[in-house]
Amino acid sequence: MAQPKTVKEWVFSCDHKILGIWYLIGSIAAFAVAGLMAMLIRIELGSLGPTLTEDPNVYNLWLTMHGAVMILGFQIPALLGFFANWAVPIMIGAKDMAFPRVNALSVWLFWSGVLLALSNYVIPDSFNGMWTGYPPYSESEMAGNTALYTMIVVVLGMSSVFGAVNLACTVAFMRAKGMGWFQMNVLTWAVFTSNIIQLIFIPVLAASVLLLTLDKYLGFGFYDPTKGGDVLLYQNLFWFYSHPAVYVILLPFLGVCFEIVATFSRNQIFNYKVLIWAIIAFIPVGGDVWIHHVFVAGMPNWLRQLQSFTTLLISIPFGLMIMSLVGTFYKGSIEFRTPLHWVIGVLFMILIGGLTGIPNALASIDYGLSDSYAIMSHFHYVMAMSGTMAIFGGVYYYLPKLTGRYYNEVMGKISCWLFFIGMNVTMAPLYLIGLDGMSRRYYDYQQFPQFEATQHLATYGVYIAAAGILIMLVSWIHCAVAGAKAPANPWGSKSLEFTHTEVIPGPGNFLEPPVLPAGWTPYNYDKA
């Protein structure tokens, strides 16, 4: 058994691992595009006045593409496409997904969505309404091609919904003999919970953008106050999905961190059962917090207060998760390999990001912070940088199973710390000028000339981070073609994808279906 040989076998495969790799390739390509946008944005802001472009709408297109592609094209597909597709069926001892052909359809839809998004660069009236697409702006001619935006969201949403149904069914019905619900990997639980969140909330996002299209092109007026509609309806519908989407990203990336921490500490997960219930608690608590995005948009005062409190409640399941993650180090035997370095980076990023989220949750503090660089920096710490570091750490973790070879540790660690330093150099100063009044989504900042030095400094950070990413990509290619041969279980893990498979798992994953002894867990390192 081996990887497919011909192009045809690769392209038309229904094997979950091959499809997972397609997700990985697509999401890394999307990361490259969106990362390039980030660099253009930073260089443009590095000095006052026009720097790279004199047309603010070109800049607005960069900004729109950066946000939309990073979230919808990179993070969600990398986590719920690559990790969920590649690792979860093997982790639960299944030979493939429940519906392999639907799985292939999800990947094809994902690639279609990415290509549709890229078409924004070639069409004359590209969409520049930011990834949020708020009406009435997005209903005006100024915003460009709103129908394309809607199409991208719907196509990627369909891909996610099909993938979520498929994975949820796989986890629910295809576990190996002897594997109970509380014997699953944390990553499996995190993915399963994210799937449930997606199934509940994505249809609302699809509805919200479809109504937008009906409004703009057919004059329906759901969001148009001159026709009796309400612009805040869109914001409520949009954030009803798009805030839970943060947890759709957060849970799997923390799941990846748990796998790495357990493996490199060779330890059981601290307080596993409570952790699982904390993960499940994200469904109701995470679903309830969207109104904090609408705090300053004219909501009734009592609702701002109430939602401040319910938003703060997310700190409880989140705090319990982080306690379990750090607690897993306790009495462990910690080996500092590259994936663990990335996770240590995540711990620092999420510490800053999580704590800076607390002021945002309070409506009265939000009056000073709303739509400022403080918000922008906060979510880059908690979601963008933590999530990205977890994804890259996870890719390093699975590289020996994808390629049959070890990566180079030195290159891996250098890439990690360059990215870490670079992103902190960018985002920490921006947080401070955000507290001082710098607003987000600005092409220029003539009214705040005092921030130019800080903006200039932040731009250096992105060069450092980009150097880290380049080294990372080189190390991956080096691993695939010239890495030292790795055994089937290079890290001494106890999880099924390492213990019961060949060096590179082939079709069907296992030579024979795994049967698990009583009391087995993926983290039973203290047992022989």
Place this chain on the structure above:
Amino acid sequence: MAPHEHYDHVLHEIFVDLTIIGVIFLILTVYLLFAYKRKNAGDVGKQPKLSTQAMLGWLIIPSALFLADDLFLFAKAWDLHDNYRKVPKDAYEIKVTGQTWSWSYEYPNGVTTTNELVVPQGQPVLLRMTSNDVIHSHYMNKFRVTEDVVPGRVTYEWFMPNELGESVVTCREYCGMLHSGMYGTVKVVSPADFESWMAAQASAAAPAAEQPTAAAQPAAPATATTL
């Protein structure tokens, strides 16, 4: 206390609180990483399995601590929220209209200005705001206050200009090409200066007959949902 001073005070307390939590977490994590570094290649972790009581303890005590801190911060912010949203009875009311890409201010006597908000020192000011086209957001950096300016709705914010000087007013909701260029100044002047400024504005406006102001009627009847 003026809301923006109250804001700085509360934000400072919140940051002290968060710093304490962050430092505890950081020290604990770094300690664990150093204390349990792998010594021999074959070593495995020896974390004991938690008893049911210990498991519940590690659920209830941290949850109670997180909740207590949430409640503490929430109480601080509640007080501040009241300060922000309860407008003083004697507030001076100015109508604000946002449009791509400028701010219009209409004073009670009909005087209008563009991108320039002039207010007398020591007088609480209530801004009653709406938009002519897309969503904007009226933010004054000195007064730490943002509120969206939404077509079809009337929203409000108030501030206390207790120091003389100029500061910036910007738009904080993405509103298209010149979003970042939509800004103006807030000038706090002495009551006497305000009187003379207002007299000059009124006399300048008088010859120019009765023009429809920039703050035109929104197409649908605006509903004051937030007051």
